[in-house]
Amino acid sequence: MKFSLFLSQRFRHAKHENGFIGFIGKASSIGIGLGIAVLIIALSVINGFEYQMVHRLLNVVPHIEYEAPNAPISNWQTKIAKFEEDDAVIAAAPFILLNGMAQFKGKLKAVEIRGIDPKLEVKVSGIQTYIKSFELASLSQNQVVLGQQIVDELGVNLGDQVTLLIPQINEKSSKLKAAKKIKLKLVGIVKMGGPIDRITALVNLSQTQQILGFDSSETKGLRLKVADVFAANSLAMTLGYQLEDYVYVSSWFRKHSNLYQDIQMVRTIVYLVVLLIIAVASFNIVSTLVMEVKEKQSDIAILKTMGAKDSTIISTFMLQGLGQSISGIFFGTFIGVLLAIYIPDMFIWYSELSGKNVLTGIYFVEFLPSRLNLNDVIVTVSMTLVMTIIATAYPAWQASRIDPAKVLGQ
Structure with missing residues (x-):
């Protein structure tokens, strides 16, 4: 193996009679490097979105909800x-x-x-993290907390009186009555990004109970926070059997599962597409080695006449191909890891430079998240090495099949 490594290094550093071979070899290494860098960056961004979804979005939206469509849920304290x-x-x-x-x-x-219920709400929701200068647990009956985009569109400031209009339905005729008006003081602003900021208006439970004519033990819904968010869908039905009330059962899967599924689908597509790009770059090494074998026929023949074994010739050219691949792997891994770490800062810099944030109001985050996963790097590098070994096997075997008598006899 040491002799094969020595020969591969000599072949690599020797001047090629045809400079085109060296160009293809370098292009293959660059292609492998760029493919690895793109895959590491893409997977890091996807991991970042998944992490933010679980620890940001799912920390605010209900994991499980039970909502009564008709009669209210009574004795909610006992049921909670x-x-x-x-x-x-x-x-x-x-x-x-x-x-x-x-x-x-x-x-x-x-x-x-x-x-x-302000004191109970902070236990099931992490929305307090996105409300500045106000403690949600102290929300009183004459106060309201609004989303940032609502505040911006209305032009309202903290301390101003905001009117909430709630439609009323005549129970006998089922026709709309004049909307009920409630004036509340704006005491807090939710600044999270995405749809939460566009629609959220938080008021004290007692305020809505008065609007609907409920007493303090009645409510329209119950919200649960569970330990395993990915088990929420199955838990929703299992736990729901404890309720005697007629309720609609819902979990975060109903409203946001498409987002999670999109993230997983994009991850799969990125893996397939970029790995195919890396595979193409890896198999370009085949062309390099085939031409290298053609050029080094006389050298191979001389080595074989001196007693070099077929295994030595095979390992020599496989090591040469691996050398080209490893240089690309090192370059790609370094660039990929570096950009994966700093891409959130680069996105902020670009947004400030262009004056436009393309994520504003579209996703649940207004920044480009990135979360580097060591396992992704290891899997990417390992699969690239495997593809390189497969790619170098055929040309190396062809080199070992060279007949010294035919080559040297010409």
Whole structure:
């Protein structure tokens, strides 16, 4: 093996009679390097979006919800206590969801009014992280917390009085009545990014109970936070059997599973496409080695007449091919890891330079997340090495088949 390594190094550093061979070899190495770099960066960004979805979006949106379409859920305090006895449930809280409009100085914005128990809500939701200068647990009956985009569109400031308009339906005629108006003081702003900022209006549960004519033990829905978010769909039905009320069962899969599935689909597509690119670059080494074998026929023949074994010739050219691949792997891994670490800062710099953030209002984050995973790097490098070994096997075997008598006799 040492002799094969020595020969491969001599062949690599020797001047080629045809410079085109060296050009193809370098192009193959660069192609492998760029493929690895792109794959590492792409997977890091995908990992970043997945991490942010689990620890940012799913930390705010309900994991499991039970909402009563008709009669309210009674004695919600007792039912929440029963839910929390289950080891799979971290916490539970009541809510009342209403659609309405927010009004300020003649401007209107559609909002999703969510009546919450402030002290219980902070246990099931991490939205407090995105509310500055106000403790959600202290939300009183005459106060409201709005999303940043609602605040921007209405032009309202902290301390201003905002009017919430809630549609009313005549139970006898099923026709709309005049909307109920409630004036509340804006005390907090949710700045998270994405749809949460566009629709969120948080008010005290007692406020929505008064609107619907409920007493303090009645609510329209219960929200659960579970330990395993990916088991929420199955847990929703299992835990729901504890309720005697007629409710709609929902989990985060219903509203946001398409986002998670899109992330996984993009991961698969990126793997396939970029690995195919790396495979093409790896198999370009075949062309390099075939021409190299053709050029070095006389050298190979002399080596064989001196007693070199076929295995020595095979390992020599496989090592030469691996040498080209390893240089590309090293270059690609270094560039890929470096860019994967700094790409969030680069995105911020680009957004500031261009004056436009392409992620604003589209996704649940307004920055480009990146999370480098060592396993992704190892798998990428390993698969590239495997493809290189496969690619170099045939030309190396062809080199060992050279007949010294035919070559030297010409």
